[in-house]
Amino acid sequence: MSSSQAVYLDHAATTPLLSEVLAAMTGQLGRVGNASSLHASGRAARRVAEQSRERLAEALGARPSEVLFTGGGTESDNLAVKGLFWARRDADSRRRRIVVSPAEHHAVLDSVEWLAKHDGADVTWLPVEPTGRITPGALRAALGSGEDVALASVMWANNEIGTVSDLAALADVAHAVDAPLHTDAVQAVGQVPVDFAASGVDALTMTGHKLGGPMGAGVLLLRREAECTPLLHGGGQERDVRSGTLDVAAIVGLQVATTVAVTEREDRADRLASLRDRLVAGVVAQVPDAQLNGAPLDDVVAGGPGRLPGNAHLSFPGAEGDALLMLLDARGVECSTGSACSAGVARPSHVLLATGADPDRARSSLRFSLGHTSTDDDVDAVLDVIGPVVERARRAGMGRR
């Protein structure tokens, strides 16, 4: 089945480029100019980059000087975790502890583990609620007096099960003991209300391609007073915290995508949530023992959605997630078992394990993630095949006894 016919329900992996993004990017790609150059072409490029910075800041509730352009979510997470750790420890050698959720994306987890292995960091793993949420009480207990804390990191919305945490409440807890808080908001921006200033967090990761922008372009929002040691040294383009010639076409694409996603968020969220609710109800009607992972569909946190509106994450007891994925793929339905692994070997989801799920439940899960191109037909396509697919996957078992 060709991709044009495919039912694409993997928007949390990446989502189709918006036509207005394509137009903005191709226009900019045709122009010469390094945004650091002093001549007219350079000034023109810089104008586009800085306009994009201002509009992004506006869409995200930040100041333009708090917007650092990066190569994507992974780089932003690495920069925040390592950069804050190094800067805080260098200022006070007692600060070597990182307080972090075990349900984070690998860009955060592996950065933390690298610091623990190679640079003397101590790690405190936060307890995770069965829904996947991190509570302010758990963070408070883990931070203690805070004097030995380099940073805390808690994602805004989980990429696998879609659970949203209350970052404003968590930031209050962190600031009460003067610890900086980073959040990976890659999945949250455009899906739930995200206001950097109002949240109080010190650093926030986001990326363009989850919103209809290009891949390879991301942002770290970093509070003006936050000290952060660079990962990439060179021209110092981004506040001396990040170097590298600005990719102006990607930046303008990222900005347009973000502005559209934030502007249209409410309408889109309502539409996606109702599609998602129909999907989950339809699946459960056909597979009565299917289990919804994460927060309830109508969950509320801090007055907003407690679960990403486009996220449906389900376990199918007795079936292997990768068998389900393969059978759905063969029928033109594209979804995911969770975070992709470079080796392609299925592993039980670390997120589900962190919520206390048993390994069998973690291994039998599928993520359907809806996005701006999703329709009722997509939901119908899943409901047409899910019953027989689950039945077949259950018969197939897996290479274990």
Added chain:
Amino acid sequence: MRVLAAMSGGVDSAVAAALAVDAGHDVTGVHLALSPDRQTLRSGARGCCSVEDAHDARRVADELGIPFYVWDLAERFTEDVVEDFVAEYAAGRTPNPCLRCNEKIKFSAVLDRAQALGFDAVVTGHHARLAGGQLRRSVDAAKDQSYVLAVLTAGQLGGAVFPLGSMTKQRVREIAAERGFAVATKADSHDICFIPDGDTRGFLARRLGEQPGRVVDAATGATVGEHTGAYGFTVGQRRGLGVAVGDSRPRYVLGIEPVSRTVTVGTADLAGVTEVRTAPPTWTGAAPALPIPAEVQLRAHGTPVACEVTAGDDGGLRVLLGTAQRGVAPGQSAVLYAPDAERGDLVLGQGTVLATA
């Protein structure tokens, strides 16, 4: 047919998958991850299923435009192949892990799962012919793999497709090159995939520890040497025995007694055997009425010899060799062929060697 192509990342399975696509089958590629701790990069021409091999397989699948997945069978492989390998050596026998992998993994765990998922057959890049349910040698005698496939039953062969049996390895590489596969010139894999450094004795020593014992001369009963583990020896072995005997005639390993850890060696005239007894056999088709004349091959890449196959004890076989053979090791497979120069020797079946006389 809906077929599942097992793709190791090597040139053979790549071309096999391509030929299955050409034949009009609905093909899905699968790479089997067999090692619990996979290396990122291949080391030399040895080893298998590194992440780099998975990448090579995926590249071919993407070029063919077929779906591709990685199946994690490390647990099954460790249990059924690696642990069996170690246990067999510990018991003084010489196992063939490739045969065991075909029997227990590729045409059992993988085939069963494929069929449950709705596939009709598993396609592999083995060099052997399979037509009308009959398994035959490859036309490329040097690359023929029928020996390690002879353990498959008619039911397993019914779910197997071997597209490469009627072409030479050179032709396989040509096809890969014509199609622009990056693996066209990739080195052949050798030796045992789960012992990437090729040091079987070292691998066994790490698993089984030091188990010192004596090397005894069969003719005199005298102790002629010491060893640190009987598992380091194979019946028929001549080199590396470390024995001191009074004459200059070469000695061969005649037998391994694991309990007393005694390795018996003897001269060439004592090393030949004319009778092989096996465990209950597997047949690639209906069990024949014994006795039958046949050719028997007693190790991978061994030379077949004429024999008469008769019924032995406990459901096993008694294979009477036309010419005495050296180096017939318990644990190896005695594979029976019906010679057929025209269409390729037909594989009748096999039995695991238990004892010789």
